Amino acid sequence: xxxxxxxxxxxxxxxGGFAGVALARKILKEDLQVVLLDRHNYxxxxxxxxxxxxSSLEPDSIAYPLRKIVKKAKNTFFRMAEVxxxxxxxxxxxxxxxxxxxxxxxxxxGARTNFFGNTTIEHNAMRMKNLPQALNLRxxxxxNLEQAVITTDHEKRKELLSFVLAGAGPTGVELxxxxxxxxxxxxxxxxxxxxxxxxEIHLIEGAPRVLPPMSEHASEKASKFLRxxxxxxxxxxxxxxxxxxxVTTNTDLTIKTATFIWSAGVTGAPISGINASSLIPRANRYxxxxxxxIEGYENVFAIGDISVMxxxxxxxxxxxxxxxxxxxxxHLAKNLKRHLKGKPMIPFxxxxxxxxxxxxxxxxxxxxGKFKFGGFFAWFVWMFIHLWFLVGxxxxxVTFFNWTYNYINYDKAARLIVRPFKNKDDTRKKV
Numbered sequence: 001x002x003x004x005x006x007x008x009x010x011x012x013x014x015x016g017g018f019a020g021v022a023l024a025r026k027i028l029k030e031d032l033q034v035v036l037l038d039r040h041n042y043x044x045x046x047x048x049x050x051x052x053x054x055s056s057l058e059p060d061s062i063a064y065p066l067r068k069i070v071k072k073a074k075n076t077f078f079r080m081a082e083v084x085x086x087x088x089x090x091x092x093x094x095x096x097x098x099x100x101x102x103x104x105x106x107x108x109x110g111a112r113t114n115f116f117g118n119t120t121i122e123h124n125a126m127r128m129k130n131l132p133q134a135l136n137l138r139x140x141x142x143x144n145l146e147q148a149v150i151t152t153d154h155e156k157r158k159e160l161l162s163f164v165l166a167g168a169g170p171t172g173v174e175l176x177x178x179x180x181x182x183x184x185x186x187x188x189x190x191x192x193x194x195x196x197x198x199x200e201i202h203l204i205e206g207a208p209r210v211l212p213p214m215s216e217h218a219s220e221k222a223s224k225f226l227r228x229x230x231x232x233x234x235x236x237x238x239x240x241x242x243x244x245x246x247v248t249t250n251t252d253l254t255i256k257t258a259t260f261i262w263s264a265g266v267t268g269a270p271i272s273g274i275n276a277s278s279l280i281p282r283a284n285r286y287x288x289x290x291x292x293x294i295e296g297y298e299n300v301f302a303i304g305d306i307s308v309m310x311x312x313x314x315x316x317x318x319x320x321x322x323x324x325x326x327x328x329x330x331h332l333a334k335n336l337k338r339h340l341k342g343k344p345m346i347p348f349x350x351x352x353x354x355x356x357x358x359x360x361x362x363x364x365x366x367x368x369g370k371f372k373f374g375g376f377f378a379w380f381v382w383m384f385i386h387l388w389f390l391v392g393x394x395x396x397x398v399t400f401f402n403w404t405y406n407y408i409n410y411d412k413a414a415r416l417i418v419r420p421f422k423n424k425d426d427t428r429k430k431v
Contacts, residue, residue, distance in 0.1 A: 001079050001098040006033040007401035009380040012093055012100060013338065014083050014271065015108035016043050016066045018322045019304030021391070022329025023106060028073035030337055035100055037093070039082045043067055044131055045390050047322060048173065048399070053135040053141070055186075055412040061398045062152040064391040074252060083109075086273030094273075104299050104336065107271060107286065108329070111320055114267035124242050125262040128171065128299040137261065138414075140180075140420035144258050145187065146417075149194050155256075160256035161199040162245050166239040167264030168205035169213065173222055175261065176203045177359035181263035200257055201231045204247075205265070211365070213319065214355055221374035223282075225359040237371045239264070266320055268306045270287040282310055285317065288346035288367060292332050303328040309348065318350050320388070329352065336421035358382045361407065 004166045009032055013020045016038035024036050031124050045062040061405045070076040081095035092101050113129050115122040126137050141163070148160035164178050172350060183199050203210070203226065203307050209219040210226070210233060216402035239262075246254045268285035278286055278295045286302040289293045294300045307318035318324035336344040354368030356378065358428060364379035366372070383403065390396045406412060 001035075001095070001100050002034060002082070003033075003077055003079075006075065007338070008009065008033045008224060009103040010035060010101065011104040011106065012037065012102040013106045013108060013302070014038075014093065015110055015306075016040070016069075017046075017108060017110045017298035017304060017325065019110070019325035019329040020106070021066075021069060022040065023108070023303065023333050024069060024076070024329075025257060025334030026330050027336060028070065028076050029046065029291065031103075032075065032336075034070070034073065034076040035102075036066060036070055036076070036078045037077075037081050037083060037095065037100075037403075038066060039080065040055035040130075041078070042131075043069070043391055045386075045395070046129070047054045047386060048390075049128050049131070049134045050175040050178050052131065052414075053128055053137040053175065055138060055142075055416075056178065056406060057399060057402055058414050059135060061395055062390070063131060063404065064395060068392070078371045083271055086271055086300075088273060088275075088297065091299075102299075105301070106298070106332065107274075107302045107306055108304050108325075109269040109306050110273060110325075111266040112269045113262060115262065118241070121239070121242050125166075125260050127262050128175070129266075136421050139417050139419055141259055142415060142417050143195075143421055145191065148189050148228075158198055159245060159256045161196075162202070162203065162255060162259050163200070163259045163261070164202045164255050164257045165261045165263060166204050166247075167201050167262065168207075168210035168233070168235075170355075171213065171357060172203060172205070172261075172263040173210055173226065173357050175263065176201055176226060176231050177229060177363065180226070180231050180301060181360045182336070184229065186412050186415075190415065196283055202257075203231050204234045204237050204239055204249065204253075206236065209236055210235070211357060214357070214365065215367045215372050217372040218355075218357070218367055218374065221365045222357060224357055225363040225374070229360055229363075266305070269308065271319045274300070280415055281315075283308060291335055291345045292328055301332060303332055311350075314350070319355075321355070323353055323393060324350055328388075354384050356385070 011032045012035045014037050042063040048062045051057040066078050070078050081097045083095050085094045113127045142161045148157045151157050211219045241248045242260045285308045288302050288307045292301045294302050305320040331348050356366040358364040362376045364382040365374040366378040
């Protein structure tokens with residue numbers, strides 16, 4: 001890896017997501033040699049991935065180079081690498097570009113899409129957990145529209161114009177709303193010779209309401225907004241299979257579609273080498289104590305979505321969203337500083353800052369403590385919060401400019417097929 005020798009203790013951080021970046025930014029100036037590893041050379045602001053998929057933003061608006069985060073610290077190094085395993089007995093991390101030793105190890109690998117063992121859906125469905133996948137989805141949707149405008153077969157055109165999303169959590173709701181806004185405000189002007197009354201958007205959810213993690217008030221508001229946009233909502237319905245462009249469910253609902261998007265769950269992304277007893281099997285997440293130490297280890301930590309810290313309020317661990325990851329990263333930085341100075345570490349306490357989801361133009365829902373509201377003000381709060389947490393001034397400026405342009409002109413600026421989606425077998429494989 002060509003990491004210079006140092007007499008300083010070495011901290012290795014695996015993962016450049018919210019948790020890993022939060023930790024790195026707060027620990028850079030300490031008497032440590034910090035090595036940040038990630039398979040990509042950029043940090044992705046995942047809450048806005050759906051806007052890349054629906055042509056509202058280009059990928060560089062929500063991505064930030066990891067090297068820019070670490071460049072100001074002389075004892076900090078970034079390496080683009082895929083970690084293959086960890087050997088805790090000799091304190092080494094093995095990657096596809098070499099091996100690196102550690103004194104402190106932090107695993108912040110986040111989560112990946114959970115298909116609950118259904119290999120057919122995993123092979124055929126689209127997903128949206130990273131930028132390449134978001135671009136694949138955008139290309140597929142635009143290519144299907146181009147095919148729909150030239151076909152004379154009514155059934156084939158209906159199949160190309162059907163969009164089915166499995167999972168009505170924040171990702172599914174926001175993506176369904178984004179596609180619906182395209183249908184209402186953008187696509188009829190791009191394709192004046194196509195009848196968009198044939199275009200259908202179906203949102204399938206196994207629970208009795210959309211946005212199950214949020215309040216019932218938010219769910220009711222979101223359902224109302226989605227139906228107003230023309231989205232068909234199917235509750236208490238589970239997708240059983242997707243094969244030959246046919247979605248089958250546990251009910252009589254069967255839909256033929258060329259675009260099936262899976263947003264029905266996530267699971268942890270563990271690394272080989274950590275004791276199996278420290279891993280919660282069904283969740284694929286590491287069990288950690290109140291200091292984020294993985295059970296059974298003193299100098300190996302896990303933060304963010306890959307960790308489960310059981311508390312009285314959160315018996316199954318904290319929500320797998322950005323805020324717990326950011327807060328754990330920042331808190332672990334403080335604890336590592338204390339540990340280096342011989343001081344006892346402080347238990348982590350999660351501050352719930354609320355949850356929110358946007359459904360479309362002037363339509364969003366927000367839960368903050370006892371305050372639950374929706375509509376234009378919620379949409380404005382959603383925009384402000386997301387701009388605030390984007391990494392880098394340029395990203396904030398470009399995103400704000402694009403949102404303003406879209407709002408004034410009822411337009412989406414990024415309707416480009418820059419990377420054609422051709423070989424499904426290659427591009428849909430697990431990442």
